[in-house]
Amino acid sequence: MDQGDKPTINDVARLAKVSKKTVSRVINNSPQLSDKTRKHVESVIEEIGFVPNPQARALALRRNFIIAAVHDNPNAQFLVNVQKGVLEALEGTDFGLLVQPVNRRSPTIAQDFRDFLERQRPYGVVLLPPISENNELAKICREFGVRYIRMASAKVDKPEQMVRSNDRDAVRQAVIYIAQQGHKRIALIEGRRNSRSALERRKGYEDALGQAGLAINEELIEQGGYTFDSGVEAALKLFNKASRPTAIFASNDEMAIGALIAARRKGIEVPRGLSIVGFDDTPMANHVWPALTTVRWPIVEMGRIAALKLMAKPDDPPISESLLPSQLVTRDSVAPPPEE
């Protein structure tokens, strides 16, 4: 039967002189099989090079072996790191990783997402930040009976539906570190307003100031948009304040590097005249001069855990470690404040 075409389960059954079902049992490691039959069937499978057809399996099982990563993320490094983590978890399994972008600003985002789920019917979906904060997408997953995990820094869903990083505490530690160098006027460049991650990071900033006994000064908080240019702009505004900050915490590396460049343009030396700390630990952070002190978050690990949670069988022990620690990476962009 297999002239040129792939051998099927029927070919195996015929050659091994057993039923299709028995072959199916061998493929799926059914426990209720005599060792003898199993060995025999396995040898035939080996011999003719039979490989189960994934689409047929998908139809019969009413599920496929695809995990989808749904994102609306401008940051390439972030995206690739998540993919890396997911793929680590998928290695050695039958699962594959599908990538699907959505447009946060599109009015049809919900319908687009629905269409995607209908088109591909993935077994599970990982919602990446910032789109993971969108409750409607999660709701649609539930409607479709598609499992999902939301990657985020804040608690936006039930714990079993989430993989979290503790941004707030990480930022707190970073700002405490700045304060420990002796800084009193520590500025914050915030992320996009309305984003939970920006909010979490601001809270961490406020936590730290409180802990260090410093007052929160709205003058020292500038709005950014997670982009390089917005970092430049925010920094320039800060430099014009009556009481110029001696240190800046930026809610991501891109803005931190923007602040770095802005400082250089203004002739302010980093770190001697100004300390800067970023967030993300992008590859760039280590390549700018001076190398940027920043917070590294466990993106790869979050991707990995998300995938593991999606693939877990009902009777598997639950994966508990869903709140992953970020870590301060100290480099050369922080020093004690200049003397007044």
Place this chain on the structure above:
Amino acid sequence: MDQGDKPTINDVARLAKVSKKTVSRVINNSPQLSDKTRKHVESVIEEIGFVPNPQARALALRRNFIIAAVHDNPNAQFLVNVQKGVLEALEGTDFGLLVQPVNRRSPTIAQDFRDFLERQRPYGVVLLPPISENNELAKICREFGVRYIRMASAKVDKPEQMVRSNDRDAVRQAVIYIAQQGHKRIALIEGRRNSRSALERRKGYEDALGQAGLAINEELIEQGGYTFDSGVEAALKLFNKASRPTAIFASNDEMAIGALIAARRKGIEVPRGLSIVGFDDTPMANHVWPALTTVRWPIVEMGRIAALKLMAKPDDPPISESLLPSQLVTRDSVAPPPEE
């Protein structure tokens, strides 16, 4: 029949009082159908919210709607740009994008790739550089009857199996541009040896020197490995030469930025004391100081064309534009050479 479950083609057929086949014809836009029947069936489909099951379709058609991007690429921006291009082409179609990494150095790479093809049986595969230069993977695709496109800068396969960028000519233009500023000692920092892209770029460098009437001086050619650190190292070596170069062309931005940092460390001012040109136009290129003059290659466009070629039906007109132009992006890292 659809209590809680998705409606199927049977439900549509029953409610519309037509045969399954007729419904199937409507789904697939068969021309031989009366408008009346079509409208009627379509209204029923709309009413009960029927969506064809992709796995059943895949089984019956003996093909699915998945394009796989297979890569072994350390550069996040590159990867994401290719994905972006592919996804642009896929938008509005039934296709999805699967991402599969392979390990260039693994001895089992061929078997791993086979396993992947068997597991997912994608409709088509895009092989990304540098793994696209591996002939064995292409051969495996042919064995499996899986369509493939190789993205590369050199001609490594038949034109219909390729999407190319003209690295060589782009490098030639970049180096000519340097020469036009008056530089005589133009150095080259090469990419990883044995890679076709590195070879193409070197040829472009040699083309330009020849065109500008400059001799090729092996003293001014240093080996790099496409990494930031290798760029630093290569630049430091060049600075120690008896006849120090007044300009450097680096085969990618990471190395170019490495050279930039190395120059700064040595107190060499860019561009006044040294001109530098990179290749890739990564986001970083525009963020370093001085902003890097570099070559932008059409990565997104290449991804898009690759996907279009894969999805093209046999009777579609062939997609001819498979050699895509790179482009010199002039910024601030090039100036006339210092006077001697």
Place this chain on the structure above:
DNA sequence: TTGTATGCGTTATCAA
């Protein structure tokens, strides 16, 4: 233009 019967390659049911 439409319908009937059958195939796609696997898993599930239930009986032996």
Place this chain on the structure above:
DNA sequence: TTGATAACGCATACAA
């Protein structure tokens, strides 16, 4: 422990 037979949901030959 095994097997015959029926799903799974859609598409294709061939007829009508």
